[in-house]
Amino acid sequence: MTQNLFLPLGYCLEFWAAGDGFFRFNIDGKTVWQARSFAIHPEFFSYHHREACEVTVVTNAPNAVLWAYGYQPQTVNETGITVFEFSDKGILQRTGAEIEDWLRSDPDRPTLHFSPIRHWMNDPVGLCKIDEIWHLFYQFHPSGSDWGPMHWGHATSRDLVNWLHMPVFLHPEQNLWRLGATGGAFSGNAFRDRDGSLMFFYTERLPAYDLFKGYREIQKIARPDRRMIKAEGIVTVLEQRPDGVEHDFRDPKVWWDDAANAYRMILGASIEGDPAVLLFGSGDGLDWQYLRPLYRAPVTFRQEGARAVECPDFFPLEDKWVLVMGFVGHVEPRTRRRNLLYALVGELINDAFVPDTSELQLLDFGTDYYAMQSFEADGRQIAFAWLFNWEYRKPEGSSYSGELSLPRALSLSEDKKKLLMLPVIEVAERYAADPVVEDKSGKFSLPKAPIEIRLSGPLEGSKLVATQGGELAFEVNVAEGVLSIRLAQDDGSIQYVAELGGGKDLRLFHDHGIVEIFADGGTVCGTRRGYANIEPDHLEISSSASAQVIERNLR
Template sequence: MKQNLFLPSGYRLEFWAAGDGFLRINIDGKTVWQIPSFAIHPEFFKYHHREACEVTIVTNAPDAVLWAYGYQPQTVNETGITVFEFSDRGILQRTGAEIENWLRSDPDRPALHFSPIRHWMNDPVGLCKIGDTWHMFYQFHPSGSGWGPMHWGHATSRDLVNWLHMPVFLHPEQNLWRLGATGGAFSGNAFRDRDGSLMFFYTERLPAYDLFKGYREIQKLARPDRRMIKAEGIVTVLEQRPDGVEHDFRDPKVWWDDAANAYRMVLGASMEGDPAVLLFGSGDGLEWQYLRPLYRAPVNFRQEGARAVECPDFFRLEDKWVLVMGFVGHVEPRTRRHNLLYALIGEFVDDCFVPDTPELQLLDFGTDYYAMQSVESDGRQIAFAWLFNWEYRKPEGSSYSGEMSLPRVLSLSEDRKRLRMLPAMEVDEHLVADLIVEDKSGTFSLPKGPIEIRLSGALEGSKLVATQGGELAFEVSVADGILSIRLAQDDGSIQYVAELGCGKDLRLFHDRGIVEIFADGGSVCGTRRGYANIEPDHLDISSSASAQVLERYSK
C-alpha cells in the first residue's frame, strides 16, 4: 500500500501496530521515518512532521496497523483527531462530523451514550471541567476490543452529550504486550489545587500475570501539557501498602481538606480479606502517609466473594459526605447479582467517616452501572459510569466494547437519607424529544432508535413490555412495591429488583440495548446492557399512571 498525503507543519501521527511488515514515510522519494519491521506484539509509534509538505506513506502490511490517528496540536481541541484507517486500498481519513456519521451508521451502536471509536473502553477517569469544556478520560485498550494493557483515552464536550474524540492521553509505564503481561494506567481522578493547577492522580498496575493475585499497584501523579493533550511530568507518589493490604490498592480520589489543612486521598483496597476504603494524608501532595481505614465492609461481603473495593468516590454533597464504592467479585446471595454499587451518607470529622446508618444504599439495582466517577462543577455533582454486562459479552465481530452512562446529577433526598441520581439537564437541553404517545396505555409501534418512556402517577401494577419481531427486548414492572427489569437474555437465575414503595414517577431511556431507569425522583435507579433484540419495534404499556413515549436523538 502506498498513499500520498499532505501534512501541515507540526502534525502528529500516532498508531499501534503488530505483525509482519514495515512502514515508512517518504518525502521527495527519500525516507524520513520508518519502522523496518513490526514486532509480533503491539507497539506504540509516533511521527512528528516538521515541514508542511506532501508525504508518501508506504507499508506492505496495512492490516498490522491496529489503531491510528493524526492531529495538529494547535487545533486538535477544536477539531478532535483524524482517524486513519489502513487497508489495501489506501488510507481513509475521517474527522469530526465524519467520525460521528460513521459511528451512527453502525446499527448496533447506541446513539445517545458515549463509546470509543474502536477497541475496548471501561472506567471513566479524570472527569473535570476546564472553562466551558468537559474532559472525560477513560480506561482504554488501543490494540483490541478485549481488555488489555490500560491507557487513558480522552474525549471533550461542551454539553455532556456530544463528544469530540481526542488523542490518547496517558500510556503505561512500559510495553506490557512485550512482556506478555497486563496492567497499565488504571483509574484515578482529576484534582484542581488551590492555585488552580490541574493534576491527575491514578494507579499504575505494574506487570501482572494473574488477574486475581500477586500483582503490584502504585499511585502516580501526572500533569497535563499546556493544551490538555498529553500527560507529562509523571511521578510516583505512593508505593508502600499498609499492613494487611496485599495486592488490591488502587483508584485514588484526592481532595484538599480545609479542616485538616492538608491533602487527603482515599484508595480502594482489601484489608485482611475484607473490602475496604483507606484514607491517606499529605502536606504537599507528593509524600503520603496512611491514616486509617475510612470504611471496612462487614464480613459477609468477603464471605460472598467480594475481593476488594474498586473506584471509591468520596465527596461533600450539601452538608453531608457521601461514599460510593463497588465491591468487585461480590455476588448477592438473594438475587445473585454481581459487583453492585453502593453508597453511604454521613459525617466526616477529624478524618473519621461516620455513616448516618450502617445500611448500604444500593445505588443502581441493575448491576451494569459500574465504576462511577463524579466531579463537582458549578454547584452540581456530575457523574458517569461504565456500562458493562457481567453475565454476557458483546457479540463477536464488534469493532469496539464499552459505553458510558448518560450524565447524571447527584443530590440528596428530602429526608437526606438517600443519594438520588437523575439525568443531567443537558440531556433534555441537547437531545430532541419528539412525542410519540401521550397519556394512555396500549400497544404502540416504535421508531428505530432511542426512546424515553415517562410514567407519572401511581406506579403499582405498571408494566412496560418492548418487543422486536414479537420477541422480548425488555420488560419493566412494578408489583407489590418492587420495581424489576428483565432483558431478552435473562434466564431468571438473577433477579434485578429494587424496593420502590409508593414512588410516583419513572423515566426510562432505551438506546440500542441500554436501559437506564430513574424512579421516585432518582432515589431508585437501574441500568442494564443487553445485546439481544436491541431495536424494539413495539411497546405495550399497562399502567394507571399517565404515560408518555418520546423519540430521542441528537440535535
C-alpha cells in the same frame, strides 16, 4: 501500499501496530521516519511532521496497523483527531462530523451514550471541566476490542452530549504486550490544587500475570501539557501498602481538606480479606502517609465473594459527605447479582467517616452501572459510569466494546439520608423530544430510534413490555412495591429488583440495548446493557399512571 498525503507543519500521527511488515515516510524520495519491522506484539509509534509538504506513506502490511489517528496540536481541541484506516486500497481519513456519521452507521451502536471509536473501553476517569470544556477520560485498550494493557482515552464536549475524540492521553510506563503481561494506567481522578494547577492522580498496575492475585499497584501523578493533549511530568507518589493490604490497592480520589489543612486521598483495597476504603494524608501532595480505614465492610461481603473495594468515590454534597463503593467479586445471595454499587451518607469528623446509618444504599439495582466516578463543576456533582459488568459480553465481530452511562446529576433526598441520581438537564435540552405516545396505556409501534418512557402517578401494577419481531426486548414491572427489569438475555437465574415503595414517577431511556431507569425522583435507579433484540418495534404499556413515550435524537 503507497499513498501521498499532504501534512501541515507540526502534524502528529500516532498508531499501534503488530505483525510482519514495515512502515515509512518519504519526502522527495528520502526516508524521514520508519519502523523497519513490526513486532509480533503491539507497539506504539509516533511521527511528528516538521514542515508543510507532501509525504509518501509506504507499508507492505497495512492490516498490521491496529489503531491510528492524526492531529495538529494547535487545532485538535477544536477539531478532534482524524482517524486513519489503512488497507490495501489506501488510507481512508475521517474527522469530526465524518466520524460521527460513520459511528451512527453502525446499527448496533447506541447513539445517546458515549462509546469509543474502536476497541475496548471501561472505567470513566479524570473527569473535569476546564473553562467551557468538559473532559472525559476513560480506560482504553488501543489494540483490540477486549480488555488489555490500559491507557487513558480522551474526549471533550461543550454540552455533555456531543463529544470530540482526542488523542490517547496517558500510556503505561512500559510496553506490557512485549512482556505478555496486563496492567497499565488504571483509574484515578482529576484534582485542581489551591493554586489552580491541574493534576491527575491514578493507579499504575505494574506487569501482572494473574488477574486475581500477586500483582503490584502504585499511585502516580500526571500533569497535562499546556494544550491538554498529553500527560507529562509523571511521578510516583505512593508505593507502600499498609499492613494487611495485599495486591488490590487502587483508584485514588484526592481532595484538599480544609479541616485538616492538608491533602487527603482514598484508595480501594481490602484489609485482611475484608473490602475496605483506605484514607491517606499528605502535607504537599507528594509524600503520603496511611491514616486509617475510612470504611471496612462487614465480614458478610468477604464471605459472599467480595475481594476488594474498587473505584471508591468520596465527596461533599449539601453539607454531608457521600461514600460510593463497588465490591468486586461480590455475589448477592438472594438475587445472584454481581459487583453491586453502594452508597453511604454521613459526616467526616477528624478524618473519620461517620455514616448516618450502617445500612448501605443500593445505588443501581441493574448492576450494569459500574465504576462510577463523580466530579464537581458549576455547582453540580456529576457522575458517569461504565455500562458493563462482565456477566454478558458484547457479541464478537464488533469494532468496539464498552459504553458510558448518561451523565447523572447527584443530590440528596429531602431528609438527606439517600443519594439521588437523575440525568443532567443537558439530556433534555440537547436531545430532541418527538412525542410517540401521550397520556395513555395500550400497544404502540416504536420508531427505530432511542426512546424515553415517562410514567407519572401511582406506579403499583405498572408493566412495560417492549418486543422486536414478537420477541422480548425488555420488560419492566412494579408489583407489591418492587420494581424489576428483565431483558431478552436473562434466563431467570439473576433477579434485577429494587424496593420502590410509593414512588409516583418513572423515567426509562432505551438506546440500542441500553436501559436506564430513574424512579421516585432518582431514589431508585436501574441500568442494564443487553445485546439481543436491541431495536424493539412494539411497546405495550399497562399502568394507572399517565404514560408518555418520547423519541430522543440529537438536535
